[in-house]
Structure formats: structure tokens, C-alpha cells
Amino acid sequence: MERTRSEERRLSTFHTLYSKYITKIASFPENFSGILTPYMCGIVGYIGKKEAYPILIKGLERLEYRGYDSSGVAIMEEGDILIRKKVGKVAELSKLVKETLPNSKGRVGMAHTRWATHGEPSDVNSHPHTSNSGNISIVHNGIIENYLSIKKILVDKGYKFESETDTEVLVNLIEDVKKESKVSIDEAVRLALLEVAGAFAIVVLSKKDPNTIVVGKRGSPAVIGIGDGEFFVASDATPIIEYTDKVIYLEDDEMGVVKDGELTVKTIHNEVKNPYIQKLEMKIEELEKGGFPHFMLKEIYEQTRSITDSVRGRINAKEGIVKLGGIESHKEELLSAKRILMLACGTSFHAALEAKYFFEELAGVPVSVEYASEFRYRNPVIYKEDLVIAISQSGETADTLAALKLAKERGATVFGVCNVAGSSIPRETHAGIYTHAGPEIGVASTKAFTAQITVLLLLAVFVGKENGKLTVSQVKEILAEMENVPVKIEEILLKEGEVKKIAKELYEKKDFIYLGRGYGYPMALEGALKLKEISYIHAEGLAAGEMKHGSIALVDENMPVLFIANKGVHHEKIVSNMMEIKARKGIVVSLITEGDESTKKLSDFCIELPKTSDLIMPFVASIPLQLLAYHIALLRGADIDKPRNLAKSVTVE
Numbered sequence: 001m002e003r004t005r006s007e008e009r010r011l012s013t014f015h016t017l018y019s020k021y022i023t024k025i026a027s028f029p030e031n032f033s034g035i036l037t038p039y040m041c042g043i044v045g046y047i048g049k050k051e052a053y054p055i056l057i058k059g060l061e062r063l064e065y066r067g068y069d070s071s072g073v074a075i076m077e078e079g080d081i082l083i084r085k086k087v088g089k090v091a092e093l094s095k096l097v098k099e100t101l102p103n104s105k106g107r108v109g110m111a112h113t114r115w116a117t118h119g120e121p122s123d124v125n126s127h128p129h130t131s132n133s134g135n136i137s138i139v140h141n142g143i144i145e146n147y148l149s150i151k152k153i154l155v156d157k158g159y160k161f162e163s164e165t166d167t168e169v170l171v172n173l174i175e176d177v178k179k180e181s182k183v184s185i186d187e188a189v190r191l192a193l194l195e196v197a198g199a200f201a202i203v204v205l206s207k208k209d210p211n212t213i214v215v216g217k218r219g220s221p222a223v224i225g226i227g228d229g230e231f232f233v234a235s236d237a238t239p240i241i242e243y244t245d246k247v248i249y250l251e252d253d254e255m256g257v258v259k260d261g262e263l264t265v266k267t268i269h270n271e272v273k274n275p276y277i278q279k280l281e282m283k284i285e286e287l288e289k290g291g292f293p294h295f296m297l298k299e300i301y302e303q304t305r306s307i308t309d310s311v312r313g314r315i316n317a318k319e320g321i322v323k324l325g326g327i328e329s330h331k332e333e334l335l336s337a338k339r340i341l342m343l344a345c346g347t348s349f350h351a352a353l354e355a356k357y358f359f360e361e362l363a364g365v366p367v368s369v370e371y372a373s374e375f376r377y378r379n380p381v382i383y384k385e386d387l388v389i390a391i392s393q394s395g396e397t398a399d400t401l402a403a404l405k406l407a408k409e410r411g412a413t414v415f416g417v418c419n420v421a422g423s424s425i426p427r428e429t430h431a432g433i434y435t436h437a438g439p440e441i442g443v444a445s446t447k448a449f450t451a452q453i454t455v456l457l458l459l460a461v462f463v464g465k466e467n468g469k470l471t472v473s474q475v476k477e478i479l480a481e482m483e484n485v486p487v488k489i490e491e492i493l494l495k496e497g498e499v500k501k502i503a504k505e506l507y508e509k510k511d512f513i514y515l516g517r518g519y520g521y522p523m524a525l526e527g528a529l530k531l532k533e534i535s536y537i538h539a540e541g542l543a544a545g546e547m548k549h550g551s552i553a554l555v556d557e558n559m560p561v562l563f564i565a566n567k568g569v570h571h572e573k574i575v576s577n578m579m580e581i582k583a584r585k586g587i588v589v590s591l592i593t594e595g596d597e598s599t600k601k602l603s604d605f606c607i608e609l610p611k612t613s614d615l616i617m618p619f620v621a622s623i624p625l626q627l628l629a630y631h632i633a634l635l636r637g638a639d640i641d642k643p644r645n646l647a648k649s650v651t652v653e
């Protein structure tokens, strides 16, 4: 995009000052720009009539699921910017502020919760970072990829750096531009952002501009909330919904500047924008635990509603109709697709794998399921007739975002299946379907998974009907069973007590194996992932038929082996696999269909699932798998909602 004349003029000042170095920056290869590698911190900002600190700290608590290595806050107070930052969870920060900044009255501020990449979790690497003069401070979610070359320029100019972070380099670059070009704080931020490669969502405060807050975005999410004479900034809408439902999702290379109560949105190329103000659908209650001890347990119990909401308005079981408005615009590409490629990570990958079975059985369309992180660095063969579906709860997972952009560049039509409205993936795809699971706060994905397989099953039925693979009566039958899923979920939720008993017997085990066949195979993978990520037990999910090719060597009297053993097409084979484990004294845990006494006898522990078809089994089997992981982790004293080393949306590659 062409620079404006005044921009050229400003930049020429910039360039004359740094000309002998500019080449260094410019030499970075374009595809290194790293726009696709956001970072998984949480940022919050406020400017208005209220005291900023209570709003900022509450906002951080809401965003803590994004990363919780360290946190910090900056409050504009009597011409100064007061900063407090601390390694550890947000609770550590609020303790520090209580002790050292008890009566903060400032009405402008910003805050940050971090998940470390550049520089280990430490007080000095925590945000906010401040420029050498102390006049400008910044919080940042993202990665500045050419920060080392900029740092060299600044070091040669005498700048000093306390931390190892790329962020401290950015705030000093802003300071240097401001000094050299004698421009306003927002103009200095704009000019500096023109020079950085990488991803950022930033909030900037300047001592000399007490009624100004500057926001910038590229790659990492940034939302601005519009209140009555006050403005909020955050990485997602969860810290904002409490105060206003009017938000603007900044686009890449856009800035928001609030000065003396006025908000201006413009591009970093100085083009003023008239942004679309969206009305938030979520409700504040959805962000509270609602009396449950953990968000994860609350979200497990919310699946009757989340599945109902993900089906609502999309099916008419009596008429055998599936209506998916979000893909109408690209229905032809979907129905003429020779192959479907599904891109995802983690639990979303398991939902995609389940969908592969749905599509091949119901629509007769070949599906290839790809780990997004592998796909994007392979040289994948993509045909124009391919339809690519990117599946992501958060809509911000960097690998999935990168993989879908690659597929798009190579001419494929790309759909998205996401749970967060306004997130990056839905905005990058040609069409898509939202899962209506509501905000998912617990890092271990539960209700988003069952909502994902709900909409993916609807999509498979839609294609199967449209391409004639399914008869109308078959469609009616499937939709009728889908409509009944919430009832079955209610039934199986009543068995939490039984799951708890099994957890008590097994929570001290060091290893766990999960086995399934057909629709049960992705469920075995998902069950193992749930246990791993919140209880830290080494668990492995496998296709049951694979055991005898090696992994059965792991089995002895200490190895619990959980079978997805519902009375489906693979039941006999699964029973013989159970025998093989029994023969090696393994501990057999099984999910069986209620009333299946013979399989029950084979099991040391079992949970009876309500009767369903094989197709619908994954919905009911999800619940005991999630509850078993939850109760084992609880008995092991793990931090259920914020498991170690993890974060809710993995926005780094």
C-alpha cells in the first residue's frame, strides 16, 4: 500500500537518521514477516471516568487462561505512570499492588498477563515495559521478529535494555521516533509499527499524554470496547462484556487512538477507518463458574445446552432438512469438492478425525485430517477442487491459521469451524460454521469438542443428502437421534459418582492407555489427551488394532487400559482386544452400552453408556472420558483450569 506524502516526509526523517542501518531491517525476507505467529498473552487497557485498576485486574483474571507466567499493570497517576509487575499468577500481582499501591485512583491504565517466549518468566521480563526516559510504557501480545536488528540500532544510539524481551525494543523504538521526528505519541507509535516485522497487539501510554491511550494490532487479537465516555481494550471480549456490549475488532495493521474522550481508528498507513461496531452476544454469567468448583466441570455440565445451541435453527428432523447459512455462499465448492482436507490441532484435531469417519460414511467424500503444524511446513499437494476446513475453538491457534492461509494461497476454498465470533480464523476463511458452545474458559477443551463434532456431523449429513448418498429417511433418522443427544448427555452426567469411584482407584497410576476402533478411535485419542493435559499422567490413545503391533508390551498389572467398547460394529473385535489385555493382567476399564453384561464381566471398572448408534456414541462417550480426567486430576491436586505449561489458545508456532 502506497505511503502518504506526509508519511514519506516523516519517514525520510526516520530513514536519514537510521539510513546506514535500514538495509539490515529491509533485508529480512518478506515471508519472515511472521504475521502468523501471535503470542498467547492477555492485554487489557482502560481510559475513562472510573478508577482503572479494579477494571484492569479483573480483566487480567478473565484473560489469565491465555497465559499465566507473569503479569503487570501500569496506571497513569498525577503525571506519572506507576508500574507494578510480578512473576507468577495474577493473584501475585494483586497482592503486590495491595501492598505497594493501595490507593490507586488513576483513570487510565493497562495490564498484561504473559506466556513467555522471548525471555524466561521473571519480574524483569514481565510487562509493562518502559522506554529509557521512563516517559512511554507498553504492554504487548505478539512477537517482533526483527527486534534484534532494531535493538542494534538503538544500542548504537546509546539505548540501554534491562530485559531480554522484544517488547522493550519496541517501546524504545517508539521513544526514538518520537524524539527524532518530534511527533505526537500516536504518530510515533504509527511510524515505529511501520518498521517492525512480526505480530503485535499493543497498548501504549505516555506520561506527557495523560488523556491518551494508543492501541495497535497485527496478527494478535485486539478488541476495543465503547462505553459511555470510556473505552476498554482487551485481547478478547471477556474483560469488556461486563461494561459494554459494543465492540470493535481491530483488523491487521490498524490502530485505535483515544485522545480526550474521542476514539479514532486508522491504519498504520494513516488511512482513517470507520470501523463496524459489533454487539457482543455473550453474557457475563457465561464467564462465571456458576457455583461449580472449576470452569472445566461447569463446561462439562453445559454440554446439554451447548449441543442444543449448536443444532438450534439448523435442522428440521421431521422434514430431514439441514440448513447451514454460513456455508451457503460456497455451497458449490463444498458439494463439488473431490477431497476434504481438515486442518486442526489438539482436541480440534480429534474432532476432525471423528468428522473423517462421518464424511466417509455419510457423504462418501474422502477426508484427509492434518496436524496443522505439520501441514504448513510440508509441501502439501492442494488441488483447486479441494475443500479445506480449519477447525479451532479459539479461532486464534497460530498453526491452524498459518495452515489455512497456505491452503488459501494455493487456491483451495477454506471453511472455518470456530467457537469465538470475530476471531482471526473466521475472518480469514471464505465461509464457515460457528459452534455455539459459549466461552470456554477451562484450558482443557470439553463442550467445544462436542459442539465441534455436532456441527461437523451436520455438515456431513448436509453433503450426504445433497449428493444423494443419504436418503431423506436416513437423514430424518440421524437428525432425530441428534435431537435426542442432550437427553442422553443428561443421563450420562448422572453417572459422575460412578466415574469418581473409578478415579479413586486409579488416580495414582503412572501410565494409562486408551483404545478404540472406528468412531471409538478418535475418542481414545481425546480421552488420553484430557487425562494428560490436566492430571499430568502419561496417557496414550491408540487404535485398538494397533496394540498387538508393539504397545501391548507396555501392559502389566499396573497398566489401566480404557476401552471404548459400546455395542457397535466393532464390538466383537474390541472384546477380543480386551481379552488380550486381561491375559496380560492389565486393568480393564470400559465404556460399554448399558445392559451389556458380558462385556461388563470382562471389565475391572466400567461405565454404562446410554444406547446410541455408533454415529452418536462419541457424544455420550465424551462425558465419562472428561469426568474421569477431571476427577483423577482433582485427586492429584492439579490446577484443573490452568494446567501447567498450557494456555487456552496456542497463538505461537
Ligand code: AGP
Pocket: 345, 346, 347, 348, 391, 392, 393, 394, 395, 396, 397, 400, 443, 444, 445, 446, 533, 647, 648, 649, 650
Ligand atoms: C485441548 O484441551 C487443548 N486446550 C488444546 O489441545 C486445544 O485443543 C488446541 O490447542 C487447539 O485449540 P483450538 O481449538 O482453539 O484451535
